[in-house]
Amino acid sequence: MIVSNKLMTSVGSAALMAALSVSSGVAMAQDGPLRGNVRIVIGSTSTGGDTYQNSSIVADHLAEHLDINMKVDAVGASSAFRTLDRDSRGNTLMIFHDQSYLGYLYGVQGYDNIFEKYTVGPTVAINPGNAYLVPKDSSYENLEQIMAAVGDGETVRVAIQPGGVSEIGFSALKNAISIEYPGMEDNLVAVNTGSQSDKNQQLFDDQVDMIHGSVQANEQYTRLPEDDQKAMRFVWLTARQSTIEQAPEEGMGKTSREQLLEYVEPNVHVTMGDDENFTFDKEFFFLYNKDMDPAIVEQIDEALADIYAEGEIQEIQKNAFFIPNFKPSDEAAAYLTEKMARYEEIISNIK
Amino acid sequence: MEFLSLLDITFFLLAGLGALVGIIFGAIPGMTATMAVAVCLPLTYALGLNHGLALLLGLYVGGISGGMVPAVLLNIPGTPSSITTTFDGYPMAQKGEGEKALRVSVIASVVGGLISAAVLFFFAPVLADFSIKFSYVEKFLIIFLALTVIASLSSNMLVGIFSGVIGIWLSLVGVYSTSDGGNGKTRLMFDAMEPYLYEGFSLLPVLIGIFGISTILLEAEKGVKRDIAGERVKLGKGNSGFSLSIFKGRMTNLVRSSFIGTFVGMLPGVGGSAASVLAYTQEKNLSKDSSQMGKGAPQGLIASESANNALTGGALIPLLSLGIPGDSTTAVLIGAFTLQGIQVGPLFIPENVNTWYVMMTALIFANIVMFFLMFYAIKHIAKVVMVPKHLLFPIIVMMCVVGAYAINYGIMFDVWTLLIFGVLGYVIQKVGLEVAPLIIGFILGSQAEIYFVKSLESFGTFSIFFTKSPIAMVLWALIVASVVFSIVVGMKTRAKQKMELSQVAGSTQVKPGKDRDQNSR
Amino acid sequence: MESGLSSLLSVSIDFETSHLFFPRIIHWILAGLFALILVTKVAPFMAAVKRGERKLPIVGEARDSFRFFGTLVLIVAYFYLMAVVGNMFPYTGYGFLFVSMGFVLLMAFLYMHEWTKKAVITAVITAIVAPSLAWFVLAKLFKITLP
Known part of the structure; x- marks a missing residue:
């Protein structure tokens, strides 16, 4: 065993030397508090989804601008929050969207109040595609007819994924019905479903009358002939009108921006009371560890401001059907706090 | 034939390179086709759509088939879908037939891959329409049918x-995820465990822990005596005992398994590993002589490998004709399309005819490259078993760690899962429980839950499982047949064993080789 | 009869507790099977143990304790230290790289039966080359996050 001990020490010292020589070669931002290797964890486990795509666009630009290494890892919400909890050095950052506080509002296990537990960073983009669809041969022409039918006592079933972005539009609709047709809102029934494919399947099986979907995933279905079992039709995009107006003119697939605008407010009217219309934009933003050096927050804000001033990132985002939406940390935090408060009201109204 | 102008040397080189890298990823225990595609996804930015697709499809095909290598040689499924390959491959490797087993698997793989590519090419839209006839109820019955293999x-x-039921139980630990339509609540654990177990145990760490780490523990217990893993491997004599005649009389199996693989791949939400399990079950039930299956029968390899490679074409069917991924790897492939600004959906093929042809070319070419790479590299790959165990084992543990850590993009608990299930696997085998049924229960358990509960939520009665549709009734017939068959076969073998036992009564000592054989199952 | 059967088969699942529905079924099946096994397998086996015909698994078996527990200790130390060292060099993969080197070397020594100079040298070389290669290809080339 003496041999091995000797070897161990020599191997150990060789390794240490190697470490020192390698680490000196690692790209570092010489002039900022953010340095070395930075990992961006996201709240989704999919590397094919919008969160990943959007995060990698931002990460690539940030890494280049700051001259550091950045890597996006799709670890999922629960793991992402936990990883962020443990690292206050600034080597771990998180990018997620409205799900981060909607999960908390809906009381989903594993979600905390992000405004208390973390530092909310800058917003970077909007995915304007949040949509609701009906079968193409549905007897409901538009959302207004659906609300009227529910108000009239008809049961309308909606496939959603519970506890977040997919449910908020449903909640708002229910809230609107309770305002316009008091007492009838329970005729709007949520059918809790998982993935987009499951929701589509529920519609094909006539198990639901309306599904939650997205412009990106469902646009082609809206162009199928009416006699196709799979054909669908948009009835509602939850985005603000001003958001869709920023989309590329050609829209998505063969559905132009003009056509998309038919499905947003004020053409579609989902009231929140007080003459206010409900809208929901799925916005992507940074989340930081609460104890992270404020200088890093500032550094990222400045870097992003520079990047957005250059204008290249906007083109890339628009190509991928994202709406560029940069707000520095302070502004973003105030804006999102207010946004959460509004949705909190809706959710508590219909409880 | 406009698309021909899109094909150039680089295209084929990338498809070939993809197949090679994919095989390497698949061959490393713990690294999967999904991971290979995921890590190379950013490269497709620079490559452009057609070249990017060539690379990714190469990786996909290579990654799925590479999984057979550790399955056969080390008894560790390189990817979840090669689980059934271990059942017959490893016993063969122990008998010194590792090379033969790999050759059989490679041929089965390429046949499966090509059959599914042909099905994809000719029938994609029709089959997509058929696949949406499968709702929660039918999907549950498919899973249930695959579960009957346990018997x-x-x-x-x-x-x-x-x-098997313990396996199902273990798969339920953690959250009933909202992304499956659940209520997002955790169960089967204490609150204190939530930070680690929220998402439950991940499949891959469980798999390589229960197969890889527990094998090492069992060996360590015996003192790691024989220093070469496959003691009787005959190598380098050009005589691997392989000849094409193995496939004689196995064509039905080959074709049937390929179609089962394609079909399961086609159903969104029914995981890829169900394909090889289902094909293996059917071969066990339908073949004339299945008594050797699980003890080193090439027919098991044929069923498993042709089915898991047929997944590739199958899983692309819903992706390209519904915009819905058929398995986890194609879910990542969607990213490649969105990165290039291409929509996938029911109109993908008619609107992107050239891309469609390009993809088919890449898929077929990748299968062929995979075949030649593997078939001629096997002799060298099989030498892995010649590495002394005291060097091989630490490297296996190390690679398992990398795979477990990387599968969910960097989660330390997945590494600990390796150890937990390594020890569990050891205990299980010691107390006489069976590993293969447990792991199949684990793989299929969570899907079974979702489809079962969702069926009942939608229809509110148990009778729906019988009356939903003609498809459901056909599936019930298959389930009943499968169960009856396994009972009959089980009784037959028991009778046979009793006879043999009475013949060799007296010599109760078990040969060490046979002993290990039992442990490994 | 008809209506009796259909009411027997009908079921309504409360969404709030639906996460427990399937596990509950599995628990009952597990309990039933366990009882069966207890009666048909375990009881005769324990009787055989009492008579001294058979040995208890794990506790009653002979084993190479040094190598068995050595393996467990090494793996636990490996997993633990990897995270600790990795945390010192965030997201560089050094935790994996250096701790793997030590682990591969020690495990190779643990399993080595003939301590020849050649064997020791191969082990050392393997311990340095294998983790470095894995680290370089995966962490550097493919940019996979390692501890």
Whole structure:
């Protein structure tokens, strides 16, 4: 065993030397508090989804601008929050969207109040595609007819994924019905479903009358002939009108921006009371560890401001059907706090 | 034939390179096709759509088939879908037939891959319309059918089923995820465990822990005596005992398994590993002589490998004709399309005819490259078993760690899962429970839950499982047949064993080789 | 009869507790099977143990304790230290790289039966080359996050 001990020490010292020589070669931002290797964890486990795509666009630009290494890892919400909890050095950052506080509002296990537990960073983009669809041969022409039918006592079933972005539009609709047709809102029934494919399947099986979907995933279905079992039709995009107006003119697939605008407010009217219309934009933003050096927050804000001033990132985002939406940390935090408060009201109204 | 102008040397080189890298990823225990595609996804930015697709499809095909290598040689499924390859491959490797086993697997793989590519090419839109006839109820029945393999796989049916149910139980630990339509609440654990177990145990760490780490523990217990893993491997004599005649009389199996693989791949939400399990079950039930299956029969390899490679074409069907990924790898492939600003959906093929042809070319070419790479590299790959165990084992542990850590993009608990299930696997085998049924229960358990509960939520009665549709009734017929078959076969083998036992009564000592054989199952 | 059967088969699942529905079924099946096994397998086996015909698994078996427990200790130390060292060099993969080197070397020594100079040298070389290669290809080339 003496041999091995000797070897161990020599191997150990060789390794240490190697470490020192390698680490000196690692790209570092010489002039900022953010340095070395930075990992961006996201709240989704999919590397094919919008969160990943959007995060990698931002990460690539940030890494280049700051001259550091950045890597996006799709670890999922629960793991992402936990990883962020443990690292206050600034080597771990998180990018997620409205799900981060909607999960908390809906009381989903594993979600905390992000405004208390973390530092909310800058917003970077909007995915304007949040949509609701009906079968193409549905007897409901538009959302207004659906609300009227529910108000009239008809049961309308909606496939959603519970506890977040997919449910908020449903909640708002229910809230609107309770305002316009008091007492009838329970005729709007949520059918809790998982993935987009499951929701589509529920519609094909006539198990639901309306599904939650997205412009990106469902646009082609809206162009199928009416006699196709799979054909669908948009009835509602939850985005603000001003958001869709920023989309590329050609829209998505063969559905132009003009056509998309038919499905947003004020053409579609989902009231929140007080003459206010409900809208929901799925916005992507940074989340930081609460104890992270404020200088890093500032550094990222400045870097992003520079990047957005250059204008290249906007083109890339628009190509991928994202709406560029940069707000520095302070502004973003105030804006999102207010946004959460509004949705909190809706959710508590219909409880 | 406009698309021909899109093909150039680089295109084919990338498809070939993809197949090669994919095979390497698949061959490393713990690294999967999904991971290979995911890590190379950013490269497709720079490559452009057609070249990017060539690379990714190469990786996909290579990654799925590379999984057979550790399955056969080390008894560790390189990817979840090669689980059934271990059942017959490893016993063959122990008998010194590792090279033969790999050759059989490679041929089965390429046939499966090509059949599914042909099905994809000719029938994609029709099959997509057929696949949406499968709702929660039918999907549950498919999973249930795959679960019936537990009965026929186990050496003692009662113990086997018990092990399978334990596997299902383990798969339920953690959150009933909202992304599956659940209510997002955790179960089967204490609150204190939530930070680690929120998402439950991940499949891959469980798989390589229970196969890889527990094998090492069992060896360590015996003192790691024989220093070469496959003691009787005959190598380098050009005589691997392989000839094409193995496939004689196995064509039905080959074709049937390829179609099963394609079909399961086609159903969104029914995981890829169900394909090889289902093909293996059917071969066990339908073949004339299945008594050797699980002890080193090439027919098991044929069923498993042709089915898991047929997944590739199958899983692309819903992706390209519904915009819905058929398995986890194609879910990542969607990213490649969105990165290039291409929509996938029911109109993908008519609107992107050239891309469609390009993809088919890449898929077929990748299968062929995979075949030649593997078929001629096997002799060298099989030498892995010649590495002394005291060097091989630490490297296996190391690679398992990398795979476990990387599968969910960097989660330390997945590494600890390796150890937990390594020890569990050791204990299970010691107390006489059976590993294969347990792991199949684990793989299929969570899907079974979702489809079962969602069926009942939608229809509110148990009778729906019988009356939903003609497809459901056909599936019930298959399930009943499968169960009856395994009971009959089980009774036959028991009678046979009793006869043999009475013949060799007196010499109760078990040969060490046979002993290990039992441990490994 | 008809209506009796259909009411027997009908079921309504409360969404709030639906996460427990399937596990509950599995628990009952597990309990039933366990009872069966207890009666048909375990009881005769324990009787055989009492008579001294058979040995208890794990506790009653002979084993190479040094190598068995050595393996467990090494793996636990490996997993633990990897995270600790990795945390010192965030997201560089050094934790994996250096701790793997030590682990591969020690495990190779643990399993080595003939301590020849050649064997020791191969082990050392393997311990340095294998983790470095894995680290370089995966962490550097493919940019996979390692501890």
